[in-house]
Amino acid sequence: MKARTCWDAVCTVEDLVPESGIAVWTDDGPVAVFYLPHRLPALFAISHTDPFSGTNVLARGITGDLKGEPVVASPLYKQHFSLVTGQCLEDENVSVKTYPVLLDGDKIRLEVPIDQSESAVA
């Protein structure tokens, strides 16, 4: 049974920083949105919470690619997470949640579950 979701408008194109991430607040908790203008698609969204430290910091990491996979490095302990799958590259047992993301006019929309705000605190 699929949980109910909605496409939430979280910010505008103006808020994005090329080649980097920003954090937004959603009903599903903090989410990091990355804008990599030299890729197609150029938008990625993953949980903002770093699973190794429990802190909300992933949007502040450095983006890049490792063997072609777009990644962000945690600014705290430097593990890499795939922006496509959320998989941690250093530890196969760890991954972060990913969110579908799209550009609607000048709005950035995320697909997030409804009524699950209690899971916001990681």
Added chain:
Amino acid sequence: MSKKTLIVIGNGMVGHHFLEQFVATPSASDYEIIVFGEEKQLAYDRVHLSEYFAGSTHADLAMGTADWYTEQGIQLRLNEAVTSLDRDQRTVTTPKGQYRYDELVLATGSYPFVPPIEGREHPHCFVYRTLEDLDAIRASAQSGKSGVVVGGGLLGLEAANALKSLGLQAHVVEFAPRLMPVQLDTDGGALLRHKIEELGVQVHTEKATTAIVEGVDARLRMNFSDDSHLETDLIVFSAGIRPQDALARSSGLEIGERGGIVVNDQCTTSDPHIHAIGECALWDQRIFGLVAPGYTMARTLASVLNGDAEAAFTGADMSTKLKLLGVDVGSIGDAHAQTPGARNIRFNDEQAGHYRRMVISEDGKTLLGAILVGDNSHYDTLLQYTLNDITLPDNPETLILPESQGGAPALGPDALPETASICSCHNVSKGDICGAIDAGCGDLGSVKAETKASTGCGGCTALLKNVVDSELEKRGVEVSKDLCEHFPYSRQELFHLVKVNGIRTFRTLISQHGKGHGCDICKPTVASILATCWNDHILATDHVPLQDTNDTFMANMQKNGTYSIVPRIPGGEITPDKLIVLGEVAKQYNLYTKITGGQRVDLFGATLSELPEIWEKLIAAGFETGHAYGKSLRTVKSCVGSTWCRYGVQDSVGMAILLENRYKGLRAPHKVKMAVSGCTRECAEAQSKDFGVIATENGWNLYVCGNGGMRPRHADLFATDLSDEELIRTIDRVIMFYVRTGDRLQRTSVWMENLEGGLDYLKQVVLEDSLGICAELDEHMDGIVDTYQCEWKTAVEDPEKRKRFREFVNAPEQKDPVQQWTTERDQRRPVLESA
């Protein structure tokens, strides 16, 4: 089982080395160890004694620390001379008591020989052996203008250098017709004399002193046998050493005809429970007056006492390589061609001031010895030929000819046999190095750590690197300098690409010289290079995504995702008003407050969105960013200096502030720390910094490439008695050269250790402009100083840049729910729990 007692008499370099070696053996635990030292100080490096006048202290020269002795359980009894030895009872007696031994080691060293000249007891006559001697010489020099060293040997020339550094007109008086008669021949000695006289030291050879009497124009007059005389204010005798064998002599041990405690190959004396090592020991009718053979004896004896029946001292190579008063001198093996049938090849370039002599065997196949003056670059190669009996090439003269005249390049590491000794200080052979590599050492650093090679005098650094590189290559290890998968270049190469091609953005660099999109290794590295080259604001749009989070948000991220703030407090000097502002801001934002090691204040616990507000307040009060987040200059620590301190000789605070303001904001491969001490007491701990400045009566001494932290490194003395302007230009150049050639995240200490040619090379580049780049380095530094901006000031004034500091861009009021706080010692701190 009760322990046996091992007593060591003498706490010099060799005695200390013996202890280091012995405590590492299994047998050490069977012994209670007691060490007696006649001097007040712990064993120190006598080889570098003259550095004491250049600003080094006993602690700099010390071989170990009192803590080390305590940790090893060794009883160290300094300032306690042994007065008698009873071999029947097996006891030694000192003014403080009597001690029983099971095994006794004599490491009593030697004493300076003072020729029996009338008047030698004059209070301004000295010897050159201990730190106390040096203190006395220094005191005498303060009221004098000139000084004479009696003895033109190795130590005598060292002493002459010391007198020169004390500001005296130095003279050397030698009985023989030339300087360093033991190591050099006539031509070599003449060249050395010429070079030394050019440096302002006067040399008098073939002079026998008959008497020392009251002087007319100076304190003393030396009368010579040829009826000439020389006036001087002080005299230092350095006419050779004599083994300190008094204790052994009085207890009836076998003594050589001309002194020295007779030992066998096991370094044991005529009494099986008494052993002797170092300069007091006579082996095969020979006394060894150098430290390396002493160390070899120490190692041998440690093995013998550990029960190794094979261990034996079999003589030692007396080859020497020195820099005397800045002049290269080398002497290898049979330098005087005493082997029957030996032949000579000489190269003498009076124009360039180079003299080289090879002594080869009758059949022309082996190199028996060599003499070098003026240029030691051939020393390593020649020494390897001699030590390893490597067959000489058909035209052996090519080994000492300049390359332009068909000279052969240095001996390749492949040509060396496994037994070739690479590091004589720590007795590391090429085979040991290969073994370390086979056991997993994959680079120069780990080979050094594993074998200790090149960690003694450092003379073998270049050779060691060649051997390691060649061996790694042989094993198919590609010595990769690639920064990461995106750039097939080292940081230094990238720096050149950026500079030469005028590249100003990461995107341009990676599209032209790399591949892919970059990563958290190459992006901050390139950001640092771009910042050094062009000095744009680090939050300029193109640079934002390159920075580590600390650089992006110009604050240090802490474990709970909040930041700490460190405003710049140049030289650690702060007004009460500014201090109050720090307190008020910290109180308003409930920031945990701590004084840092770099003499500033760190404010912890600010959230991302609070950072610009806090900085607005700090900037309004006159603060600037402290770059605690950057790979750049952190602080210039200082003591209070001559303004207040009764010992201070220069204004250390003023200089620290000047330096801090000059270099603030400069981006480097890693953080850079500096300190300025107002006198030789060194309260600012400058010698543990990347750049340490210590005031002297005449200006400033500069130390470079020190480090505290995880791997401490004592800074190297780089230049002495600099004026303010000279100091700043010298630091400018060293920093710039480091910034250009350093590797990613390489502190200056590691940079120095990996710099081919080391300290000497760096001096040539910076002080002699050997690469012809100083003008460019100066210009580059001036440009950076001129374009400095406080990054935080620029950021808070720009609404676009401030947008970056929103915690959640769509919810300004939303607090980060994972940041939980508690109170400890009256301040707020994060609740520590992992998710």
